[in-house]
Amino acid sequence: MPQSTIESILQEKRLFHPSAEFSQNAHIKSLEEYQQLYDRAQADPQQFWGELAEKELDWFQKWDQVLDWQPPFAKWFVNGKINISYNCLDRHLTTWRKNKAALIWEGEPGDSRTLTYAQLHREVCQFANVLKQLGVEKGDRVGIYMPMIPEAAIAMLACARIGAAHTVVFGGFSAEALRDRLIDGQAKVVVTADGGWRKDAIVPLKEQVDKALAEGVPTVQNVLVVKRTGQQIHMEPGRDHWWDDLQKGVSANCPAEPMDSEDMLFILYTSGSTGKPKGVVHTTGGYNLYSHITTKWIFDLQDTDVYWCTADVGWITGHSYIVYGPLSNGATTVMYEGAPRNSNPGCFWDVIEKYGVTIFYTAPTAIRSFIKMGEHFPKARNLSSLRLLGTVGEPINPEAWMWYYKVIGGERCPIVDTWWQTETGGIMITALPGAIPTKPGSATRPFPGIIADVMDLDGNIVGDNEGGYLSVKYPWPGMMRTVYGDPDRFRRTYWEHIPPKDGNYTYFAGDGARKDEDGYYWVMGRVDDVINVAGHRLGTMEIESALVSHPAVAEAAVVGKPDELKGEEIVAFVTLDSTFTASDELAKELKKHVVGEIGAIARPGEIRFTEALPKTRSGKIMRRLLRNLAAGQDVSGDTSTLEDRGVLDKLREGA
Ligand code: PRX
Secondary structure, three states: OOHHHHHHHHHOOOOEOOOHHHHHHOOOOOHHHHHHHHHHHHHOHHHHHHHHHHHHOOOOEOOOEEEEEEOOEEEEEEOOEEOHHHHHHHHHHOOHHHHOEEEEEEOOOOOEEEEEHHHHHHHHHHHHHHHHHOOOOOOOEEEEEOOOOHHHHHHHHHHHHHOOEEEEOOOOEOHHHHHHHHHHHOOOEEEEEOOEEEOOEEEOHHHHHHHHHHOOOOOOOEEEEEOOOOOOOOOOOOOEEEHHHHHOOOOOOOOOOOEEOOOEEEEEEEOOOOOOOEEEEEEHHHHHHHHHHHHHHHOOOOOOOEEEEOOOOOOHHHHHHHHHHHHHOOOEEEEEOOOOEOOEOOHHHHHHHHHOOOEEEEOHHHHHHHHHHOOHHHHOOOOOOOOEEEEEOOOOOHHHHHHHHHHHOOOOOOEEEEEOOHHHOOOOEOOOOOOOOEOOOOOEOEOOOOOEEEEOOOOOEOOOOOOEEEEEOOOOOOOOOEEOOOHHHHHHHHHOOOOOEOOEOOEEEEEEEEEOOOOOEEEEEEOOOEEEEOOEEEEHHHHHHHHHOOOOEEEEEEEEEEEOOOEEEEEEEEEEOOOOOOOHHHHHHHHHHHHHHOEHHHOOOEEEEOOOOOEEOOOOEOHHHHHHHHOOOOOHHHOOOEOOHHHHHHHHHHO
């Protein structure tokens, strides 16, 4: 985080209350009501979640036990039978919502499509039958590598319907990254498109799939291709099929498969402290409840709302808050293929005006880029339909918060700053907009049922306003269940940083935070080797592995440098193999190489060549020193454990 942001967050004292009108109509209407819910959930979490599961979801068979907790492994709603596609679709068809818009889609070139619940149900059932015809069975994995088009949501829901787990890979990841994920998840089928629109250019998705499969992903038998951009692509006979050809004439009758609560719903890969991304596993019943109830209370969904989350379905935010949470609630969810770009910097405001969006959920980086583009773009549109705003993905600086509040929200919309992670399945710390007054830069309070705290590494709760580690002391229904294929890594990564005491396990989120005297949380950013670039989470070791796979690179150390717009920027310190010499050309090539290995989101902002990396006497790279150096800070006090002080002088000279 930039130093200026830290300073302004530390000084922030303003408090913003929702209007009386907002609170009166909200699901949770007052701080007292929130506190009562919170206290009740804390006193008996199982009763709290059990009651909600019964009231909010349709089950084919009720559970025997709300929670079976064998730390760190949890089973929620044991022996319950449920299907999330049923909860997102079928159950609305017997109500007036049958002909309500479920999905409103806006394509980047300006084409659009609206699917009612009945229409979406039909398409999902048909595609579920297509998958079955291709031999996809309950328990199989399906890779989804798609642009932001309705078929991405249809494919996810169709998998859920037949009990195949989906593994969505963000369309910005490279063929290499896609391949790793398909192999790890042993995907049987890949669903993709010929291409997708991204800032007026075509992303050649199918070409990337071909590259990913060229070196062999033995489990993949079929590739389904949506025609989106219409450019020429290769179709491998026997393996590749056009979506439309297979969907045509297929029966729309496909009853939802009763799934065990703990059957896997999806795998989603995310970056951590090691080189290899982790397959985060979410299961059916608990995730359905958690994504449902958080969407309902945090976005205060009402039947008249038009809800828009600008994330991509390739990230957890897209899973929980474009697809599953909103649809489970019978809401109208907007999906937009485009992004603000030079040719149309005001496109977000066009979408809000066109569809009368009432709830808008986006990332702080996007807000900062809107500030830079200028107020005249949003001011040229009618944004009066908006009644609630949200942010996610990174800490928001109070200046950006205030701009969002005034310019976009017209000083009438509460802002929910939602802290959570791929691993948590849903939002954990946030305001409930009608109940909890907000402070710019604070995610405010834990969601009812989330027993969070700020701790030191011994598990002691730190004092008010003291920095510590954001932790959760009790399981919750939306929590990840394991790392796919590596339960031990799950235990080590999340449950042992804070040593278990007397059988009590604490979830370690990897974020630094402080809690103020009002119990408000202020998330300060990652404390591990993960950097957050424009709300995208990247492992430094992942980028280092990509760099050292280039023949010129001997050693690499990657750190985050504070950036006013993107939060952080990637800086790579690189030593070269002796047969190569440093040059601007080589720096460019290395950046390109990282893009090829991971994707454009991982492109280093800066490559700094150096003769050696600063190491401790025991050979550990001194990342903190590099971070400070990258940030242009004075590092003279950091060097007592440095093995060779000459390295530092050279690094400084290089800078
Ligand atoms: O560092 C926190 C940051 O994003 C991380 C989780 O990233 P990911 O799994 O990709 O999920 C992003 C969308 C939920 C967290 O560990 N983060 C997320 N939301 C916030 C945040 N940091 C501060 N404030 C937030 N509201």
